[in-house]
Amino acid sequence: xxxxxxxxxxxxxxxxxxxxxxxxxxxxxxxxxxxxxxxxxxxxxxxxxxxxxxxxxxxxxxxxxxxxxxxxxxxxxxxxxxxxxxxxxxxxxxxxxxxxxxxxxxxxxxxxxxxxxxxxxxxxxxxxxxxxxxxxxxxxxxxxxxxxxxxxxxxxxxxxxxxxxxxxxxxxxxxxxxxxxxxxxxxxxxxxxxxxxxxxxxxxxxxxxxxxxx
Numbered sequence: 001x002x003x004x005x006x007x008x009x010x011x012x013x014x015x016x017x018x019x020x021x022x023x024x025x026x027x028x029x030x031x032x033x034x035x036x037x038x039x040x041x042x043x044x045x046x047x048x049x050x051x052x053x054x055x056x057x058x059x060x061x062x063x064x065x066x067x068x069x070x071x072x073x074x075x076x077x078x079x080x081x082x083x084x085x086x087x088x089x090x091x092x093x094x095x096x097x098x099x100x101x102x103x104x105x106x107x108x109x110x111x112x113x114x115x116x117x118x119x120x121x122x123x124x125x126x127x128x129x130x131x132x133x134x135x136x137x138x139x140x141x142x143x144x145x146x147x148x149x150x151x152x153x154x155x156x157x158x159x160x161x162x163x164x165x166x167x168x169x170x171x172x173x174x175x176x177x178x179x180x181x182x183x184x185x186x187x188x189x190x191x192x193x194x195x196x197x198x199x200x201x202x203x204x205x206x207x208x209x210x211x212x213x214x
Contacts, residue, residue, distance in 0.1 A: 066090060070119055073106030081124055087210055091119040096168050100161065103170070109159035114168035122206050129204035133172045136200060140175060152177060154197075163190035173200035 065079040070091045075081065090112075099114040110133070111123045123129060137156065144154040157174040179194035187193040203211035 069106075069108075069121075070102065073102075073108070075125070084121070084124075086122055086124075086205055086207060088121040089118050090121050093117050094119050096163065099168055103161075110170050110172040113170070116166050122210050123203075124205040126204055129172075129202055132202050132204070133200065136202070137173045140173075140198070140200075144175075157196055160188070160196065162188045162195075164188075171196075171199045172202050174198065175200075 062080060065076045066081065066084065066088070067090055068074040068076050068079070094114065094117055096114055099112070099119060103109060103112060111121065111125060113120050113122055141156060147153050154175050154177050157176065159170040159172060160174050161168060161170050174196035175198040176194060176196040181187070181192040182194055184192045188195040201211045
């Protein structure tokens with residue numbers, strides 16, 4: 001009896017020590033660390049989500065400011081066009097007639113193009129671009145001067161608009177000699193206008209590949 005009693009007592013004491021050990025500060029610290037890690041992860045996720053929302057709002061505001069160029073002919077100083085990745089779609093579901101109307105109204109030539117009802121910005125009106133266009137155009141006209149007022153005379157057409165296969169585009173400059181009208185709708189204007197022989201396209205902010213594709 002006594003042996004069994006002491007045996008049970010020691011067994012119970014051992015179990016109590018095990019329970020106390022399991023409730024030691026080390027275990028408590030582990031639980032606290034785990035909780036802290038979870039809190040930090042949740043906080044980081046929340047901050048990232050808030051950052052994404054703010055970026056989305058900023059992007060939307062930027063799109064509105066950039067669209068002012070299409071809507072009002074206004075290149076807004078806060079539109080950050082210098083950071084825009086070209087070509088840039090500024091408007092959609094626009095007819096070719098509306099595109100041509102606005103390019104004339106806002107005097108935007110050699111910068112926008114119309115493709116499948118989208119208005120695409122492919123070049124920015126920067127000083128270096130415009131200066132080079134004028135320089136190379138002047139050189140060509142000077143070389144053509146000897147045949148001026150002859151049947152071989154070559155005329156400058158400027159940024160003449162062309163229409164073909166669901167697109168409307170304007171080169172920076174174009175040239176051709178006097179030609180007869182062509183059979184509609186095969187002309188450069190979608191009607192009977194003869195096509196230019198020489199096209200000048202200066203790529204400054206425009207990508208080289210886009211210039212080649214034109």
